[in-house]
Amino acid sequence: MRPIVGIPACSKLIANHRQHATPARYGEALILAAGAVPVLIPAEGEIMLALLDRLDGILFDGSPSNVEPSRYGAAVDETPGAHDPDRDATTLPLIRAAIARGLPILGICRGVQEINVALGGTLSQKAYELPGRMDHRAGNGTLAEQFAVKHAVYLSGEIAQICGGTSIDVNSLHGQAIGELAPGLVVEALAPDDTIEGIRVKDAKGFAIGVQWHPEWEVLAFPDRRRLFESFGQACRRYYASERQAA
Secondary structure, three states: OOOEEEEEOEEEEEOOEEEEEOOHHHHHHHHHHHOOEEEEEOOOHHHHHHHHHHOOEEEEOOOOOEOOHHHHOOOOOOOOOOEOHHHHHHHHHHHHHHHHHOOOEEEEOHHHHHHHHHOOOOEEOOHHHOOOOOOOOOOOOOHHHHOOOOEEEEEOHHHHHHHOOOEEEEOOOOOOEEOOOOOOEEEEEEOOOOOEEEEEEOOOOOOEEEEOOOOOOOHHHOHHHHHHHHHHHHHHHHHHHHHHOOO
């Protein structure tokens, strides 16, 4: 049985038409490593909550866009023009509702930031300008160069158990990062400069993890990336068995 996993799409203007899109690599990683069937969730706001009755998990994927600062109470917008309010209006309610019902969730890059904001935390809009922080942005070059391994992260808790160690090398590339941690979240991955790279929802009834790096990239080539998706897929199958078959 293959679980059905939703991937929230971004709202993009393509050829002067509003469209819903996300990089194909997220769905490919779900198929290859999680054994799941991916479906896109259009960025149409809270009406998309109706899909939760038909999903076995949600992968909150990365995006070039940032969460609107007003969503976490910031008075100043340091990245104007880089937002996707339609996606915010869709993902933030989905996160809260999915956690409430125990639906497995995995957040990647923007996705981990969305989890933090949805649960009451804040973001550092230009994390690379903070004292003592590295510049985690992608830089120039080919996609392979941008998504190459950049630095280590130090793991603990459930993420360490899943990935198989307390330190792994990751391809983390981002300009924003978790600022104030949301209540109920536990930090389980840190970069050498203390940037939060991974969190877990402490009292979640199901799998609820977010990472700042990109395990979907070349997912089968790195054991820790594959194991993270495998663990998510297993959680989605357990959810299916307990919720859908019981109904």
